[in-house]
Amino acid sequence: MTAQRVSEKDPIFLIMDASPIVMLSAIGRLDWLLEPCGTIWMTDMVMEEVTRDPESGADPRKRWLSYTRSWIEANKFRIRRVETGTYKTYKLALDAWRAQGADPASKPDSHDLGEASIIQTLKSFRGKVQPRQTIIVLMDDTDGRDALRGMRRINLDVFGTRTFIEALCTHFGIIEAEHAWQAILNVIALDEPKDEDDPFLVRRVL
Amino acid sequence: MPDVPPSKCRKKSTPELAHIDRIFRRSWIQLSTKDAFESYPCRFGLLHVEVFGHPLDECLRAHQIDVHSKPFDSVPAVAVVHEYEKRLIGLQKLPRHLDLREHALLAEIGLVRLEVGGTSGLFPQFHRLSILPADIVGATWIRCLFLLNQASNSARAARITGVHSVHKAARAFVTLEDIGRIDFAGLEYPDCKVEMHQGIVDTRQQPRTSLFLCGFLTNELNIRILRVMTMRSFSSLDLQQQSGEIQRAAAQAPVVITSHGKPRVVVMSVDEFRRLKTEAGEEVPAEARPRQPTVLGPESEDLLGYDERDPVDAVLHMAKDAIGGINQDLVRQEADRFAKHFVQGAK
Numbered sequence: 019m020t021a022q023r024v025s026e027k028d029p030i031f032l033i034m035d036a037s038p039i040v041m042l043s044a045i046g047r048l049d050w051l052l053e054p055c056g057t058i059w060m061t062d063m064v065m066e067e068v069t070r071d072p073e074s075g076a077d078p079r080k081r082w083l084s085y086t087r088s089w090i091e092a093n094k095f096r097i098r099r100v101e102t103g104t105y106k107t108y109k110l111a112l113d114a115w116r117a118q119g120a121d122p123a124s125k126p127d128s129h130d131l132g133e134a135s136i137i138q139t140l141k142s143f144r145g146k147v148q149p150r151q152t153i154i155v156l157m158d159d160t161d162g163r164d165a166l167r168g169m170r171r172i173n174l175d176v177f178g179t180r181t182f183i184e185a186l187c188t189h190f191g192i193i194e195a196e197h198a199w200q201a202i203l204n205v206i207a208l209d210e211p212k213d214e215d216d217p218f219l220v221r222r223v224l
Numbered sequence: 225m226p227d228v229p230p231s232k233c234r235k236k237s238t239p240e241l242a243h244i245d246r247i248f249r250r251s252w253i254q255l256s257t258k259d260a261f262e263s264y265p266c267r268f269g270l271l272h273v274e275v276f277g278h279p280l281d282e283c284l285r286a287h288q289i290d291v292h293s294k295p296f297d298s299v300p301a302v303a304v305v306h307e308y309e310k311r312l313i314g315l316q317k318l319p320r321h322l323d324l325r326e327h328a329l330l331a332e333i334g335l336v337r338l339e340v341g342g343t344s345g346l347f348p349q350f351h352r353l354s355i356l357p358a359d360i361v362g363a364t365w366i367r368c369l370f371l372l373n374q375a376s377n378s379a380r381a382a383r384i385t386g387v388h389s390v391h392k393a394a395r396a397f398v399t400l401e402d403i404g405r406i407d408f409a410g411l412e413y414p415d416c417k418v419e420m421h422q423g424i425v426d427t428r429q430q431p432r433t434s435l436f437l438c439g440f441l442t443n444e445l446n447i448r449i450l451r452v453m454t455m456r457s458f459s460s461l462d463l464q465q466q467s468g469e470i471q472r473a474a475a476q477a478p479v480v481i482t483s484h485g486k487p488r489v490v491v492m493s494v495d496e497f498r499r500l501k502t503e504a505g506e507e508v509p510a511e512a513r514p515r516q517p518t519v520l521g522p523e524s525e526d527l528l529g530y531d532e533r534d535p536v537d538a539v540l541h542m543a544k545d546a547i548g549g550i551n552q553d554l555v556r557q558e559a560d561r562f563a564k565h566f567v568q569g570a571k
Contacts (some may be wrong), residue, residue: 036535037532040288054562070319079535158528158538159532161529163529173562180542180546181558188556188563199543199547203540203544206540
């Protein structure tokens with residue numbers, strides 16, 4: 019079903035966490051993120067997460083990293099980059115780490131900083147958005163979703179990537195999205211290590 | 225302290241009587257000037273207090289102290305609020321006979337008045353119960369003098385000094401720290417455990433004329449201060465013109481609304497109404513029940529959230545759930561909600 023788009027409706031801030039970007043990158047369909055409203059918001063920390071080199075060489079994300087970077091560059095005018103203190107602090111720590119020799123054991127931890135930067139962004143939106151405006155966040159991390167739902171005094175709605183893809187299929191006319199999950203599974207599973215199933219690999223290790 | 229026959233009340237022959245006489249005289253002067261005695265329950269016939277075996281009124285008359293009693297009907301009830309336990313006790317429940325002979329408690333609050341009283345019947349946990357009418361608003365000091373009885377002996381005096389905190393009315397609380405020391409029969413009594421429960425005196429919030437009950441256990445010298453509040457009366461005309469004042473008064477104690485001079489309606493706080501209903505064994509109407517606090521129990525499980533400590537594993541998990549149709553109904557519902565934010569006519 020393709021519903022009629024409404025241009026006169028109150029503007030929506032669609033804020034991305036890293037997970038939907040990673041998943042749609044895997045199948046080369048990041049353009050879908052722009053389907054609902056043409057513009058998305060992304061914090062600098064999330065942007066850092068999805069464009070940096072994976073720490074592990076076996077991380078399948080490195081396969082589509084170049085696509086993610088090029089897509090972000092190509093759509094830089096459709097992506098509102100939100101600068102946050104979280105990223106500034108992380109960047110300072112990263113610079114200091116590099117200046118001290120970039121010991122992998124002491125690399126600054128970036129876990130959960132994407133979610134933290136989104137929360138920080140939402141806090142900064144308090145009192146600045148119009149009363150009828152709703153802030154939409156795409157986030158899959160359970161703890162992050164819990165944290166967002168606990169926020170008061172802000173008109174906020176949180177969805178996951180599954181919901182987003184389902185909405186694309188049923189409301190935004192992206193028929194292809196119906197098979198998105200199978201495609202994602204294929205791509206991810208392709209990169210999964212198969213130590214137990216591959217006798218050659220076992221022998222080589224031995 | 226021995227019993228004193230009525231005749232001796234007038235003679236003021238003993239130091240004790242002289243002391244009482246002094247207190248009564250001074251107190252009455254203070255009371256008459258501050259009009260604080262108006263709230264003293266015995267004046268309304270609610271209490272019958274004896275001093276050395278004689279009714280208080282008689283004793284007061286013996287000391288040529290005039291007591292202007294009001295008829296009981298004009299003040300149908302005087303509420304006694306147990307400040308600590310938040311219990312409300314009608315003074316009419318007090319025993320008609322309060323023995324003050326050897327168990328007299330003499331106290332003085334501020335420059336006003338401290339009356340004597342003692343009973344072991346009303347509050348079983350108290351060996352003594354004293355009634356202290358007090359108007360401490362503006363008072364600059366507070367001092368208590370207790371005469372108490374030990375179980376095996378005759379009355380002995382314990383003097384609690386250093387209770388002079390009312391001029392600290394800026395702080396407006398009398399606390400245990402304000403009790404400097406305890407003299408019992410002229411001796412230090414260090415083993416006494418004194419408890420003076422907080423919040424007993426707040427001169428900024430109490431009505432100008434207040435009553436305080438003070439009771440204590442002789443074995444522990446457990447002092448408790450109870451607040452006594454008077455029941456005010458308003459006319460039906462006041463109900464229209466002073467509704468705010470009536471509400472404030474009703475929050476303190478039930479208020480009687482009179483019509484043509486006769487009590488018609490009682491206005492009381494919801495808390496008091498609930499208490500009366502509960503004590504009567506009747507159901508509290510839903511309108512008067514306290515609003516139940518919102519209990520934030522554990523949130524329902526977030527079925528569409530995933531643990532992303534391992535992002536690749538989370539993606540795999542999510543993809544498998546999507547392909548397997550797990551929680552698909554919930555996903556559809558959320559998708560509809562999502563679309564409503566962007567798309568007109570979304571279901």
